[in-house]
Amino acid sequence: MTDLLNQLVAFIGENPTLANAVVFLIAMGEALFIVGMFVPSTVVLVGAGTLVGLGKLDPWPILLWTTLGAIAGDAISYWVGHVYKDRIKSVWPFNRYRTLVERGEAYFRQHGGKSVFIGRFVPGVKAIVPGIAGMVGMPVGRFTFINVTSAIAWAIVHLGPGVIAGTAFSALGAISGRLATVLGVLLVLLFVAVMIARWLILIVLPLYAGSRLRTVEWLGRHENRVSRWFARMLDPAHPRSAGMIVSALLLIVTVPLFVALAAAISPDNGLSRADTAIRNLFQDLRTPVGDDIMTFITMLGDGVVIAAVAAVVIAYLFARKAWRRATGLMIAIAGAAVFVPLFKMLFQRERPIDIYTGADALSFPSGHATLTVVLFGIVAVLVAHDRSPLTKAGIFSLAVPLIGAVAFSRIYLGAHWMSDVVGGITFGTAMVAAFAFVFGSVHNEKIGRWSLAALTAATLSVVGGIHMARNFDQAREMYRPSMPVEILSADEWLSGGWQKLPTHRIELSGEQEEPLILQWSGDPQALAEALAQDGYRPAPGWSLVTFTGFLTGQTAAEDLPTLPRIQNGRGADLVLVRRDGDDTDGTQGGRWVLRLWPTRFEVMTQTGERLPLRVGSLIHERILRPLNELSAPRADRDLPQADENPLNDLPGIVLRMRRDGSTVALGGPAAMRPANPADPLPDQAPASTPGAEGAAQ
Structure with a gap:
């Protein structure tokens, strides 16, 4: 990345x-x-x-x-x-x-x-x-x-x-380039979230004022109390009508979204594979400084901090005789604190890392994300109540980054899967929307909005500071990077362990793409040297010069950079290209592209050496040349024929057959020995599970 x-x-x-x-x-x-x-x-x-x-x-x-x-x-x-x-x-x-x-x-x-x-x-x-x-x-x-x-x-x-x-x-x-990348991604996400909130408050709602007016007129023609109440609340002239509409829309969107997420987190589906790929992506971007920053942020959402801030805010509201709002906030916080563990026990989803016990050891939804959204979302609603659209936008522009930063930190630190955090945000947003809808029409409770905002910020700073001073080192150790490594002996790998690796490339979206037909142990440069005799060479890197090759219709196929492809959240360690054998002038036909990606597996040789195990694909790209002015690679085959596959002829290669009839080549130093007589015959190999590595990681 x-x-x-x-x-x-x-x-x-x-x-x-x-x-x-x-x-x-x-x-x-x-x-x-x-x-x-x-x-x-x-x-x-x-x-x-x-x-x-x-x-x-x-x-x-x-x-x-x-x-x-x-x-x-x-x-x-x-x-x-x-x-x-x-x-x-x-x-x-x-x-x-x-x-x-x-x-x-x-x-x-x-x-x-x-x-x-x-x-x-x-x-x-x-x-x-x-x-x-x-x-x-x-x-x-x-x-x-x-x-x-x-x-x-x-x-x-x-x-x-x-x-x-x-x-x-x-x-x-x-x-650190990785630290700059992580912080850049975080700031972009927060910036986009803030812009969406401001756009919704300041632009979208005013655009629909005419539709709201027609709805109010239709409701006004009905004489029952409910219709009159809705007509009054939705009237564009009413200062709280915009908030009521936003609350209703958020409830309509977030509740079905949470249900859909809950239904989609079963093992070995697209969402679970996407979760694993995104986790791997961020694990590869982690740095010590980034870990400290994200640990600091995530501790602002710890239960002790949230509980202390919520208690102070509730006590303040009761002291100001804002009975209904204080009770509503207390119910929302208590409801989130009860329902999150219940949902975790119901869905029984394991965390990416083992850091808690009991119900907290489970993953969906994220308690940090849920409680942070509920507490600071409701405080923002209370402070923004009855204010101008510009003031409301400013208030939510402060609340959204705090909530978003805590949510992002859970993914970065590997404490939750991405879908856990999204589920927590949607569930928390639904509770905030329900609170805003119920109490949006309450206007006779004077709560001292700016005093409430200052008290919330002060309590968060004081309690959060004390909590970090006492527990930061422990938290940093708890969230230390932990990428599981599974070690296979050479015999184990060749006799059946190869089936633990994925059969297809997994996109960040969780979709399975081209087959992975190579498993390579050891240095990838050894593979590059072995394939050099077949015409494979390192793919050109991206630069202004190589990019202009796409704008020229006569660019040779092997001179065009390859588009990046992610496997389970990781970039390729090796990319080789070879033009078609019948492409004599290099300007027509296409090319073969071989990519090799890292996995979480290592192979231990008989001498005790541990060799990283990588998986690879070999696809064919046709070079399209519209009007003979452009060069556009397009993948048209994701699997070579037996006579087109140079992997089968490499010295020391071992071929294994999958249940679907496709073959996978096992190569590298760990495979360069006679096959074990106890190895299963190809037609006896048990079925492999697509994306097994994605589910395991």
Whole structure:
């Protein structure tokens, strides 16, 4: 993964013109009237700033083109408003967003000309205000001055965090590329989660105000109390209507999702294989510094910390006479504390590592993820209650990273499978949504929201700090990296142990792909040297030069880099390519690609030497050349014929037959001896279990 990210960053850095064009278009698109509501400018610009901080892009051109794009987008929006005036509310497609236009008008009337500057930084109105300025006839000169100055400030604000992050990652990369990769993945996931939360609160809900109004009118025609209550709660003018809708939607989504996850965690299915692959991926990225960081984070979700913070918050709510909310929070925390162990006992799923006893020794769902979501999610709901959409977005922008970091730490440390954490998040989110829906209409309990937020943060800091001071070393030892290694003797491997290894490559998604037809003991370079006489050579590495080969229709098949393929969460240790034998000029036909991946198995030879055992595949790729201008490898065969398989002719190779009739070649130093007479005949070999290694690991 680290190599792949490095190659991607290097490619972007070597193509600054492309990067300049992207930031210009994304900044312009973000400012276009109505259209900008759906353009993810923040994600792209923070990414561009990160590349600047990494030293891959020149900062001044990026800043210039981002600013010019923002200026152009606002100018186009101003022109649209100036041309259409009030008719814009009835012209397609703008008439579909009449509520947004009216919201922008109200914002402009409230803030006047300075709304053009301020609005650029406010999600939900930033793509509306410039058009409103044109509608009301704001002078061109004044608008242009505000447009240019606000665009400069906006570009700096959006690129700045990425520059800081990129500089930090550059420094971390000098220490450990794996640590930089892990922290980068964590920050990207948290960033995306925060953006989704803000997008939902500030953009999606206002878009459906018209539909909500029609629903309210329909409910209002019914005279029963339930219909009137729903009509009142869903009224767009009601300050709590948005929260009620979000709560209902979350309940509708999370409850079925949790049930689906619970039904899908049976052994040896796609989800279990995906869990194993993702665990292996993160285990290979672990570093001592990363372990310390993730242990620190995960301890914030320990039961003693959660219990202490919950007790303080509940006591505070009772002290403020917020009886219903205090009782609701107490029920939610107690319910999560009871149901999580019950679910674990029901599903009986083992953890990736053995670190607890009793019900806690089981895995699904993650207690850390569940209780963290319930506690801090409900606190965020209480603090955000009856606040403006912008304030709500800010509050949840603080809660989501804390919850996400604790959840991520459980996967990184190997304490839970990925699906355990996702299950905990969905179950906890359902409980938060139920709390918000039930208590969203309560408005007569004064809880002192900012006092509650400060008290929660202070308690978390104090109790968490004390807990870490006392138990950090013990926790770090408990979460130390632990990758199980299974040792097979050479006799055991050749006589049947080979069946413990997977029969097919396992993707990160858990899907089984091409067959694994080779098991190799020892140094993979020995295999490369043995196959060199058959024309196999190391695959070209990724670089700007090799990438341009895909853009040329005459590139030889063996000169094209191979696309990375993951086996059970691990990258290939060896990749060899050979063009087709009948491809005399190297520009037609295709190529064979052999890959070799590590496993958790080792073979012990008769001399006591332990040799790592790897598995490999051999697939054929056809080189497509559209219009003779491009070269595009496409796998068309995932298994060679017997006369095309060079593995069968290697010195000392041992062939074994699987139940489905396919053969697997066992090679390397541990196989280079006469077969044991007690070895089972090929047609007597017991059935192998696809993906057995994935289930075991």
